[in-house]
Amino acid sequence: MTAEESNRRIPAERYTARLAACRDAIAERGFSALLVGVGPDLRYLTGFVGEPMERITLLVVPREGPVSFVVPQLEAVKAGSTPLASAGAATVVPFGETDDAAGIVAGLLAAAGTSGAAGTDAAAGTGARGAIGVSDRLWAMHVLQMQAVLPGRRFEPASTVLRELRQVKDADEARLLLLAARAADRTVNAISAGRLIGRTESEVSREIRQRLIDEGHDLADFAIVGSGPNGASPHHDAGERVIGAGEPVVIDIGGTLAGYLSDTTRTIWVAGDVEHGGSAPTPEFTRVYDLVRRAQAAATATVRPGATAESVDAAARGVIAAAGYGEYFTHRTGHGIGLEVHEDPYIVAGNPTPLGPGMAFSVEPGIYLPGRWGVRLENIVMCGATGPDVLNRSSLDLRVVRG
Ligand code: ZN
Ligand code: ZN
Ligand code: ZN
DSSP: OOHHHHHTOOOHHHHHHHHHHHHHHHHHTTOSEEEEETTHHHHHHHOOOOOOOSSOOEEEEESSSOOEEEEEGGGHHHHHTSHHHHTTSSEEEEEOTTSOHHHHHHHHHHHTTOOOOTTOGGGTTSGGGSOEEEOTTSOHHHHHHHHHHSTTOOEEETHHHHHHHHTBOOHHHHHHHHHHHHHHHHHHHHHHTSOOTTOBHHHHHHHHHHHHHHTTOSEEEEEEEEEGGGGGSTTOOOOSOBOOSSEEEEEEEEEEETTEEOOEEEEEEEOOOTTTTOOOOOHHHHHHHHHHHHHHHHHHHHOSTTOBHHHHHHHHHHHHHHTTOGGGOOSOSEEEOSSSSSEEEEESTTOOOBOOTTBEEEEOOEEEETTTEEEEOBEEEEEOSSSEEEOOOSOOSOEEEOO
């Protein structure tokens, strides 16, 4: 294994520790079991990487007793080689094409003493008769199959357990988020060096995707390029508009590195040849850029253990509103990030979640002037022991590109 590879690896002990924390939370919250389907929750607990499909793949975590990894026969080897299963913390239970997979899961729950007969719901709410938690990404068809074989049981979102675990990043996750952030920073820096003038947004977007991969991402997930008026639409898809001189371009890019996402935004002023038809940043643009930068800094400065998610949003919004642009800041200030590009904690009014060390999220205020242009600046910030730890390090100074 190269140093690079080992840097990207999450050791098996980490997965067994996550599973142990998950089981504590299952007991605390009175669930009888969690059923975790293919997706980020499953990857978090087992290291299994895959796409959901019509065949069920389910980590069955009862409150007590053995943990089973129910998988189609053709994925038994793959499931067995996940860190969690190879550490012996979960037993792979393969099923054949004609087997009743949902029935097998029901049998495992019964064997773990968590099924109980329908109609004895008086004791529901705790222990063996507590709710069965299903992961957010488990397809409805699978949930309906499970409900059919477990009549009378209460099903609830497993996210009440998994959200609390996943929103606090462990040291391996923090390392991977930082690696991803730095790879995105290098991409941003290369793109802001130009050339941009005369190219379509799509061309630049393709270059960004290629660079995200070249810089170490496994996947290039998104590469928003919003030039001129397109920058006023926060989630603009790069299109066929040709980038010209004398306008800003919003670039918002991210990819996946060893499962973890990067997400960063910079707004670049495309000046062109200022002596021959180009244009230096206009006073209005410079003022708005500075405002967004101050809002971004104010929100970041709010980050510390105990500060609420909504207070970070309020800090950014306060700066922008005080300058009279409140109505043009049309989205929340940020979102958690990890195995998903948008996850808890959401940095939004009405979210009283207190921040704690290890929580990672974007701080990305913006101002969007419809039909004209937009400015957004986005960094991933981790809450540290006493204050913010900003993972993106590329400069927030206004980037002016000539070509
Ligand atoms: Zn976004
Ligand atoms: Zn973004
Ligand atoms: Zn974002």
